[in-house]
Amino acid sequence: MDYLNGKIFRVILGITFGISTLIGQPYYYYSKSADNRIKSEIYQVNLMNGQNRLFLSNLDPVTYLSWNQDQSWLYMSTKAYFQIIETTSLQKHILIDDEHFQGISGALLIPQINRLFVTWLKSEEDGSTSHTYVFEPSTFECIDSLEYGNLDNRSILIEDRTKYYQWGPNEEGNSIISYISINPNFLVSEKPLLEVGPKTSMKILLNGMKGKGLFQYGTEPTLLAQRYCTVNILNNIIESDFPFPLRSEGQFSPDGKCVVIEEVNFEKSPTESQDYRPGNIYIFNSTNGQLQQKLQLLPEGKILLFDNYPDQLYYLTGTEGLFQVAKVPLNVVTPTKVLLDSLYSLTNQTYKQNLIGDANFVKELSNDLQNGLKHLIKEDSLNCSKEISVFQDKIKKEYDKKNISKDKRFVTEDGYKYLYFSAQYTIDRLQTKK
Numbered sequence: 001m002d003y004l005n006g007k008i009f010r011v012i013l014g015i016t017f018g019i020s021t022l023i024g025q026p027y028y029y030y031s032k033s034a035d036n037r038i039k040s041e042i043y044q045v046n047l048m049n050g051q052n053r054l055f056l057s058n059l060d061p062v063t064y065l066s067w068n069q070d071q072s073w074l075y076m077s078t079k080a081y082f083q084i085i086e087t088t089s090l091q092k093h094i095l096i097d098d099e100h101f102q103g104i105s106g107a108l109l110i111p112q113i114n115r116l117f118v119t120w121l122k123s124e125e126d127g128s129t130s131h132t133y134v135f136e137p138s139t140f141e142c143i144d145s146l147e148y149g150n151l152d153n154r155s156i157l158i159e160d161r162t163k164y165y166q167w168g169p170n171e172e173g174n175s176i177i178s179y180i181s182i183n184p185n186f187l188v189s190e191k192p193l194l195e196v197g198p199k200t201s202m203k204i205l206l207n208g209m210k211g212k213g214l215f216q217y218g219t220e221p222t223l224l225a226q227r228y229c230t231v232n233i234l235n236n237i238i239e240s241d242f243p244f245p246l247r248s249e250g251q252f253s254p255d256g257k258c259v260v261i262e263e264v265n266f267e268k269s270p271t272e273s274q275d276y277r278p279g280n281i282y283i284f285n286s287t288n289g290q291l292q293q294k295l296q297l298l299p300e301g302k303i304l305l306f307d308n309y310p311d312q313l314y315y316l317t318g319t320e321g322l323f324q325v326a327k328v329p330l331n332v333v334t335p336t337k338v339l340l341d342s343l344y345s346l347t348n349q350t351y352k353q354n355l356i357g358d359a360n361f362v363k364e365l366s367n368d369l370q371n372g373l374k375h376l377i378k379e380d381s382l383n384c385s386k387e388i389s390v391f392q393d394k395i396k397k398e399y400d401k402k403n404i405s406k407d408k409r410f411v412t413e414d415g416y417k418y419l420y421f422s423a424q425y426t427i428d429r430l431q432t433k434k
Contacts, residue, residue: 025308026047028316029074031065064076081101115134117135147186198229202218204216228242228244228250253310254306259284262280264277291334298326312328340426350414
């Protein structure tokens with residue numbers, strides 16, 4: 001059985017590297033201190049070829065940097081003000097210049113209603129308060145402020161962009177989710193976050209898209225059975241639900257059709273940071289929860305998604321002058337054999353890391369996967385699934401013993417999380433005959 005490495009992934013999944021015939025969008029922008037350390041510079045990375053160039057210099061120290069949907073504007077703030085920079089003309093427009101300005105929460109342009117919303121923090125005697133100003137985007141004139149809600153890039157807009165959801169603590173400190181009309185601006189309804197989505201208190205609403213929320217949750221009393229689900233918030237219907245028990249981060253693709261999940265803190269050594277990213281990325285169908293792709297890319301990269309490129313994921317790695325860009329089609333489906341190869345490789349990795357033992361046990365597990373592959377080659381999905389279920393049952397049986405010190409055959413908690421659920425992804429794929 002072939003070992004699954006980054007090179008094989010790139011061939012199978014059709015990830016493209018290097019120069020593309022496309023020009024223009026998209027770009028990645030980042031800021032850093034200038035040599036004199038009193039000013040900032042903004043750099044632009046072309047995600048079609050990884051080329052990096054100085055875009056703007058001699059700026060006040062940048063505290064926030066983002067962009068609008070088509071990257072015609074940069075949103076930039078300092079400790080004293082918030083401004084927009086037109087990326088073509090480099091013309092600057094200061095939108096908020098207030099002596100009590102404390103920082104920016106986010107900016108959101110909604111072209112359908114021709115409005116720009118900027119949410120910022122204002123320092124006051126008893127702390128800081130959040131305000132949202134409304135701008136006319138062609139003149140940058142401030143025409144209103146929101147009485148209800150803080151509309152920014154964390155807000156979950158519904159399909160027609162007339163209303164949105166936001167979540168957070170109310171005055172009593174209880175987590176709520178609010179449903180707010182944009183124009184006219186008023187609170188439609190609100191309810192405790194506990195009543196939305198999965199029926200557990202151990203859940204987090206991560207983000208959303210087109211009226212859907214992405215939740216990460218676990219069942220009490222442990223987060224071992226960690227899962228993700230997508231929820232139609234208006235109807236409070238869970239549309240997809242799938243296991244992912246590793247420490248991870250998740251987000252929707254720009255069109256809401258996929259959920260992109262990235263592992264963090266895997267194989268962490270004492271010298272690595274707490275948020276080490278090994279480059280393992282999973283793409284799930286947001287409607288049915290099926291795993292579509294499992295990617296093994298270079299570690300410590302950055303996932304970039306763009307509204308204008310809803311079918312693409314860009315993955316940026318490296319440092320200044322040495323950037324590499326992987327372009328991953330989101331609508332590609334990883335062949336089941338690749339998932340099976342990956343499970344075989346992962347079994348050997350966990351053994352080498354002393355997460356499972358002993359050698360004879362690992363040989364048994366490998367034989368189960370080899371038998372599954374034989375059935376898969378014959379296009380016998382049913383018996384392939386049965387072999388992987390045998391593998392999965394053995395993992396669970398040894399993990400349930402929790403008696404590592406007295407038995408050569410063992411499965412640790414981490415070994416269980418990696419192998420049991422990876423096997424489940426493969427079984428799910430076989431059941432859909434993909």
